Amino acid sequence: MRHLIVEACIARNLLDTSAYLWPGYVNGHINQIPQCMPTQVPGWSSFMKGSPLTSVMVNALVSSPATSLAELEKIFEIAIAGSEDEKIYAATILCGASLIRGWNIQEHTVHFILRLLSPPVPVENTEGNNYLISYALILNALFVGIASIDCIQVFSLHGLVPQLACSLMPICEVFGSCMPNISWKLTSGEEISAHAVFSNVFILLLKLWKFNCPPLEHGIGDTPTVGSQLTPEYLLMVRNSHLMSAGNIRKDRNRRRLSEIASLSSPNSVFVDSFPKLKVWYRQHQACIASTLSGLVHGTPFHQIVEGLLNMMFRKINRGNQTTIASGSSSSSGPGNDDASTVPKLPAWDILEAIPFVVDAALTACAHGRLSPRELATGLKDIADFLPASLATIISYFSAEVTRGVWKPAFMNGTDWPSPAANLQNVEEQIKKILAETGVDVPSLTSGDNNSPATLPLPLAAFTSLTITYKVDRSSERFLQLAGQTLEGLAAGCPWPCMPIVASLWTQKAKRWSDFLIFSASRTVFLHNSDAVVQLVKSCFTATLGMSSSRISCSGGVGALLGHGFKSNLSGGICPVAPGILYLRAYRSVRDIVFLTEEIVSILMQSVREIVCGGLPKQQLKKLKPTKDGVGIKYGQVSLAASMTRVKLAAALGASLVWISGGLTLVQLLINETLPSWFISVHRSDQEEEKSNGMVSMLGGYALAYFAVLSGAFAWGADSSSSASKRRPKVLGTHLEFLASALDGKISLGCDPATWRAYVSGFVSLMVGCTPNWVLEVDVNVLKRLSNGLRQLNEEELALALLGAGGVGTMGAAAELIIDTEM
Known part of the structure; x- marks a missing residue:
């Protein structure tokens, strides 16, 4: 990676080759053919x-x-x-x-x-x-x-x-x-x-x-x-x-x-209205998600298109039977014609518009026993082969119908529908193993009665059967990529064990994909079990801080958090997965993001206690006393400087988890609601905190300060260059108003006073030292009140620095503070 970065910088004239050399480096060798290649x-x-x-x-x-x-x-x-x-x-x-x-x-x-x-x-x-x-x-x-x-x-x-x-x-x-x-x-x-x-x-x-x-x-x-x-x-x-920003970009190369x-x-602005056919399809796609299909009128040209597509899909069935599958309540009779006459000669947009009604008619016929599951899958594959783009509309229809919950279940018994029984139990065991190695224990991962047949919602069963009909080769890769993401999302949203069933069926189809399919299925657990989400977040913290007993996470740091990605053992099976990789796969499945934010705050504070206590038993903690030396304050064997470094790392991880999980909205919720609620609430101190002379409380406050400022920096940036920064003044002003009101005594706090003091001083010092542009956006009166509160905490220098960063509006208050301090 080091060689790659340097090579890329040299190619862009960002780095001089003479200023950065190492033994064996030759400019340009990365992209050259190796010497072992034939000339x-x-x-x-x-x-x-x-x-x-x-x-x-x-x-x-x-x-x-x-x-x-x-x-x-x-x-x-x-x-x-x-x-x-x-x-x-x-x-x-x-x-x-x-x-x-x-x-x-x-x-x-x-x-x-x-x-x-x-x-x-x-x-x-x-x-x-x-x-x-x-x-x-x-x-x-x-x-x-x-x-x-x-x-x-x-x-x-x-x-x-x-x-x-x-x-x-x-x-x-x-x-x-x-x-x-x-x-x-x-x-x-x-x-x-x-x-x-x-x-x-x-x-x-x-x-x-x-x-x-x-x-x-x-x-x-x-x-x-x-x-x-x-x-x-x-x-x-x-x-x-x-395009519109072209007049104001001279200073920004990107x-x-x-x-x-x-x-x-195009030199002009472009809108969806410029593409009427695409717009019609997209509006139909949205309507299909919002409600059931309607509007098909018998005898119209559009109805004839639907009937023609149905005849093409099931022409082989029609040759053996006098009754064809029909859309709506209509039906037609008569033997099927030859293949050439049944193929519609229509533009692709017209076919795509009719596909939802075609699939609905076929699925309804299958639900009522007029069409076998195998015939349904074959017919869907035929129309997808005729117009591969129709797979997108088929996906759109099945995505909507699976979530409606109105279709009867399909019994995956191996007779009507394919059966996952051959390896379903093995898939579930592998999922539990992946979670256990990451630090997540969910004992409820069972499929119920092993004697009862596995079931899937009918639309999901039909969609799964359709995907299985595709060959696993390069020509089908781009279609399977499109369908695979939807299949995984739909199966994850259905009751357990739908996802293991789908994974089992696909591992039978493509055994070389089994490890990846099982790993993907493991994220389903976090959609159905909130306790598993909490355990995974805890594992992320313990791995990053080096507190895990796991072999891949005991060293700590980002490497322990993310590991080496996803890979398989040479002997078969999946190598232990780092918790960060699993979280990146699972965070979109979390239903209650507000709950997740509160848990991250709680786990962050718990991590601070573990950092300070250093994992020592309570009996040893009682014997330890605070000491001073030339390096810094120590609590037993735990250095304040070393603890502060790890606290910053924990805060950075917490801010990263909040940002990727919910983005700008969740950060605003954290600063406006979650943190104020935490400070107002009463928190019972553990025995380790009572014996630590307030070190846990102090570092907890600093941890929350770093956590809040980093979250805000991720969301808004340190300056005003991003569009998201326009929301910063309101959110930041509300939070600083809360701080000022609490310092004025207008709000009663339930947290430890040492935690509150560390948070206020830490948040303000970080804002003044790292993000001075934030201070300029805050109301002057709020800054003055906050400065007075800092003086009450004996933070005169920080109070003066805050007023100094506030601009012209706070100069008078800064002068008064200087005079009062000298007197």
Whole structure:
């Protein structure tokens, strides 16, 4: 990592090579081909010397990142002016290792990709965005190339997801309106239809926001989790804000870069209304989540589309039976026609609009016994193969229906539906083992009567069966990524043991994914058991502070908190997972975030007691007396300086947990409500605190001060550059008003006086020393009252520093304080 960071800084002229050397370092070696590779293997050097883009050359350039901007520029020129085959090759190369592992040139790679996704409008163009059709082949190569989650994460890290979404929306609009008979043929003979291009771009667009987030997750907790409000409107709003800020970005290099990239797709602001077909689909998606389907009128052209899709899905059944599956209350009879006549010749948008009604009719028929589960899964897979983009609408429908709770359960007995019995018990045991190694003990993790058949809600059973029909290969990867996230979220929201059942079925399908599936299933526990959440947070603190007996956490620090991620043993099974990694997987599942904040405060104070006591038994604590030496105050063997360092670490962890769990809203709730309530409440001191001469109470106050200031800094920043900082004056003013009123005696406190004094002095000193801009935003009268309160605590220097940071309005009070102090 050290080499990587230095190499990236050198490539961006942020670091001089002569100022940073170590034995064996040679500039540029990170991206060069190792010496052990055969010299005849083509690479970037051969390409720059004029070698043509043969298949061998393309594979080499895809697998190794470019080493300079000049190499990328040459590839980009080919993507613009080369032949059709060369354009596709160039697009594939840009989406390869240069995007995923090209640390030195990654920002240039994403820039070139975005430029290719927004091709120039021909001068003679008079038909809106239809000129995009002529770029179908290179655009499709880009869609496939950046479809993986890793590639999307790269765009996210560079802050370019809004710009990527804005580039994809007009392409979706155009290709979704094309008739399916429009196609393009590659030199290899492969034919790509308009439906295929649309499906690739549409599914890529959907991955940019949490479209497949089940309704249950939107309702989890008292405040929304960070990232749960991503919508197409929000992405376009962020993109437009980058564009609008172009006149005020001269001093900010990053904003200037974002503004330049935002203007690639359009020099003007873009709104969802600019894409009517996409807007209709998105409104239908929202309506499907909000209520049951309605509005299908028998005999209308739209009803005929639904009937045609049903006939296509179940044409094999229709050949054997005279009665077909019908939408609504209608039915039709007669033998099925040949395959060609049953395939609808419709634009993709028209098909997507009808899909919810088609799936609803099929699921209803299955619920009433007119359609077998196997036939249902096969029919759904047929329509998803016909138009892969329809998988998104199928996901939308099932996500809504699972949470309604109106469907009867499906018995996963191996006859009608697939059975998880072969490894369900093993999956549950593995989940318990993962939790136990992380410090979480949940004895209630059982599936009930082992003799009773496993059940899933009917929509979840149908959706699970559909996903199992996909082959686990590269061509299906982008579709399984889309469906997999939804399947995990839906199963997690259903009663236990739905998630282990789904994990069991998928481990039978793909055994090499079993460890990952079981690890993902372990987060379900935290959705159903609040005590498990508390235990996990405690494990995070004990691991970070080095108080855990676990082998992976005994050393403490961030390394113990996060460990080495998720990995499997060579002998099978999952290596012990650090608590921080498990929390990052589980925090979105916490229902009561207010409860979580209160628990974090409680665990923080408990950690302070353990830090001071050093884990010593009570009998030894009684014999210890405070002493002084040249290093600092000691309580027994516990140094005040060492304890303060660990207290700061615990406070930083607490602030991080609050911030990632609830974002800005939760931080405001913490400072405005949780902390004041804690100070007002009465807290019973433990025996260790009574014997510590107030050291626990004092450090507890400092811990809360660091905790509060760091939480505020995460949410608002130290200055006023972020938009969130506009909310800071009101929240901060309310909190300082509480401090001033308590110091004035207007509010009765229940906490230890030493804790209160340490908190007030710590909070004010951190604010004055680290975030002076905060002080300028506070009402002058509040600052004066707070200063008077600090004087009562014999904190004259801090009171003067507070008034000095308050600006012109507090100069008079500062002068009076100086005079009074001298007298």
